[in-house]
Amino acid sequence: MxxxxxxxxxxxxxxxxxxxxxxxxxxxxxxxxxxxxxxxxxxxxxxxxxxxxxxxxxxxxxxxxxxxxxxxxxxxxxxxxxxxxxxxxxxxxxxxxxxxxxxxxxxxxxxxxxxxxxxxxxxxxxxxxxxxxxxxxxxxxxxxxxxxxxxxxxxxxxxxxxxxxxxxxxxxxxxxxxxxRLGEKWGIKFPKGAAHVLPVARELYAREGEEALRETAKWHFRTTEQLLVEVGQRPCRTAGSSGNSSKRGKPAG
DNA sequence: GCGCTTGCATTCAGATTATT
DNA sequence: AATAATCTGAATGCAAGCGC
CATH class of the missing domain: 3.30.420.10 (Ribonuclease H-like superfamily/Ribonuclease H)
Known part of the structure; x- marks a missing residue:
């Protein structure tokens, strides 16, 4: 084998x-x-x-x-x-x-x-x-x-x-x-990918709360962390939330 | 104008290398 | 030896450039 x-x-x-x-x-x-x-x-x-x-x-x-x-x-x-x-x-x-x-x-x-x-x-x-x-x-x-x-x-x-x-x-x-189908259920057009999702996550969270986000999104993505920091549900992190904070290899650019 | 390609953005985990 | 940082390579979408 x-x-x-x-x-x-x-x-x-x-x-x-x-x-x-x-x-x-x-x-x-x-x-x-x-x-x-x-x-x-x-x-x-x-x-x-x-x-x-x-x-x-x-x-x-x-x-x-x-x-x-x-x-x-x-x-x-x-x-x-x-x-x-x-x-x-x-x-x-x-x-x-x-x-x-x-x-x-x-x-x-x-x-x-x-x-x-x-x-x-x-x-x-x-x-x-x-x-x-x-x-x-x-x-x-x-x-x-x-x-x-x-x-x-x-x-x-x-x-x-x-x-x-x-x-x-x-x-x-x-x-x-x-x-x-998810979009129809929640009345939101969910974007593909992970690049421009924060505004939509923000809207959904504001309108429907955390549970809606857990129903529709992959919670461990950095976007969630960004959103929770933004709405004051989580303090600004000093260390990585999911293991090694330096995991991002190449700098964006 | 349309379709394809390329480059760059994001995400991730694991392996390797450097530091303490 | 343990921990931290870096690199590599996989996925995705989007936008711009190019040729037809």
Missing amino acids: GNGAPGEGPGERWPRLGSDEAGKGDYFGPLVVAAVAVAGPPEAEALRSAGVTDSKRLGDARCRELSVWIKKSFPHEVVEISPRRYNELYDQMGNLNRILAWAHARAVENLLGSIEREWAGLSPEIVVVVDQFAPVAVLERALFARARQVRVIQHPRAEAAPEVAAASVLARARFLESLA
């Missing part, structure tokens, strides 16, 4: 499962992990020809379109962690990577379950491709429980693989959908 030595690719083993996440860098909205199963080269080629690529390179509208087709055409699994659940998990695990690993493992395991039912005569070894940042150890531990041998390949640019690209599209589309 390799954990993907540098330079090691998935080779020509099929089927493959790709797994990717969305919402990790977004202050508002859920964290979504999706996994997609691709049976063989013809299916991978179909993904490429349809224009399925890393969701970052596709617009929101294209992501939504492609996700409909992918869901119709490929076995898939989407795990959505609502902001409230995310915040609970973060309190328990204290580490974003552990949450990611847990979510990836859940998505992959659920998907394995369904393709074992759907695809007869499945190869005894299944290749799972994830991006390099997804922690492989927890994923493998979760999958070791299965009788089937699973080979986890970790790739720095995993989204180049069609199965991972498809997963990134599904994850992104679900993220956008959930973010929009």
Whole structure:
């Protein structure tokens, strides 16, 4: 069971499962992990020809379109962690990577379950491709429980693989959908990303209070700290609120 | 004008290096 | 040895520049 030595690719083993996440860098909205199963080269080629690529390179509208087709055409699994659940998990695990690993493992395991039912005569070894940042150890531990041998390949640019690209599209589309739903529920248009979210957080906090923010946002982001300082719920910090205050590597600029 | 690419902004954790 | 600081590399969005 390799954990993907540098330079090691998935080779020509099929089927493959790709797994990717969305919402990790977004202050508002859920964290979504999706996994997609691709049976063989013809299916991978179909993904490429349809224009399925890393969701970052596709617009929101294209992501939504492609996700409909992918869901119709490929076995898939989407795990959505609502902001409230995310915040609970973060309190328990204290580490974003552990949450990611847990979510990836859940998505992959659920998907394995369904393709074992759907695809007869499945190869005894299944290749799972994830991006390099997804922690492989927890994923493998979760999958070791299965009788089937699973080979986890970790790739720095995993989204180049069609199965991972498809997963990134599904994850992104679900993220956008959930973010929009949250917006409707609270009567606010939540921005994507983490760059310009403070004014919206401020408005929501002023109007609905802290609980609303816990329902809609990732609490441990710096934005929360900034807001709480601003409204006097927290003193100006002299040390980092989430571990090492010097974690910001390069200066902004 | 539109679409793609690039650069820069934000977030994060982990590894490495420097200091006490 | 323990702690603090720095660096690296992953994610995200947005805006500007460029070519068609």
